[in-house]
Amino acid sequence: AQRVTQPEKLLSVFKGAPVELKCNYSYSGSPELFWYVQYSRQRLQLLLRHISRESIKGFTADLNKGETSFHLKKPFAQEEDSAMYYCALSPQSGYALNFGKGTSLLVTP
Amino acid sequence: NAGVMQNPRHLVRRRGQEARLRCSPMKGHSHVYWYRQLPEEGLKFMVYLQKENIIDESGMPKERFSAEFPKEGPSILRIQQVVRGDSAAYFCASSPLQGREQYFGPGTRLTVT
Numbered sequence: 001a002q003r004v005t006q007p008e009k010l011l012s013v014f015k016g017a018p019v020e021l022k023c024n025y026s027y028s029g030s031p032e033l034f035w036y037v038q039y040s041r042q043r044l045q046l047l048l049r050h051i052s053r054e055s056i057k058g059f060t061a062d063l064n065k066g067e068t069s070f071h072l073k074k075p076f077a078q079e080e081d082s083a084m085y086y087c088a089l090s091p092q093s094g095y096a097l098n099f100g101k102g103t104s105l106l107v108t109p
Numbered sequence: 110n111a112g113v114m115q116n117p118r119h120l121v122r123r124r125g126q127e128a129r130l131r132c133s134p135m136k137g138h139s140h141v142y143w144y145r146q147l148p149e150e151g152l153k154f155m156v157y158l159q160k161e162n163i164i165d166e167s168g169m170p171k172e173r174f175s176a177e178f179p180k181e182g183p184s185i186l187r188i189q190q191v192v193r194g195d196s197a198a199y200f201c202a203s204s205p206l207q208g209r210e211q212y213f214g215p216g217t218r219l220t221v222t
Contacts, residue, residue, distance in 0.1 A: 004151065006151075036213075043112070043113075043213050043214065043215045043216075044152075044200065044213040045212075045213070046210050046211075049210075086151060086152070088151075088152075095140075095142065095157055095165075095204075095207050095211075096142075096154040096157065096165065096167075096168065097142075097144070097152070097154060097211065098151075098153070098154065099144075099151035099152040099153070100151045101149065101150055101151045102151060
């Protein structure tokens with residue numbers, strides 16, 4: 001069975017501080033992992049996916065198969081990073097996304 | 110490109126009524142996905158459609174729920190005889206090809222009274 005766990009419902013950090021949003025997953029095969037973000041009053045949008053190995057808006061995420069984790073990190077948080085972040089999993093070359101419950105990130109000045 | 114459109118944005122139905130949710134994919138996208146988000150939960154996959162075909166409905170409840178994506182017009186998610194437990198946000202996404210990035214609509218918030 002697929003499962004995506006985001007243990008923190010709310011994460012509050014100060015501007016300029018490092019931030020790490022945790023994501024753990026369970027899946028028997030080789031999954032694709034994604035991070036989606038939803039800014040206030042905007043629609044859900046893809047932030048990054050593990051196969052592209054990109055850094056988007058200063059965020060990175062590394063797939064750790066040993067720990068079955070895909071944590072999202074940014075060294076210096078900005079106020080505009082405040083949003084809801086969802087970790088998602090899909091079967092390799094698949095399509096059905098399975099989302100975690102999300103973490104609300106609040107970056108305060 | 111206006112993006113994925115969903116309407117209505119908010120829908121209120123009494124128990125036993127029918128709910129129809131519409132999704133117009135992005136221009137050039139022929140793959141549509143429906144997701145449901147219950148309160149305090151993550152989005153859960155319901156169904157994947159291409160034009161005139163249901164590809165995967167493994168996430169759809171067995172009864173009362175149906176989906177279609179006709180040759181012309183939007184994709185429709187239909188819920189018959191709604192119950193309080195159907196109250197949720199329903200999101201539609203589209204992609205140009207299977208396995209490519211899914212672009213999400215703003216969602217329809219269904220409230221069953």
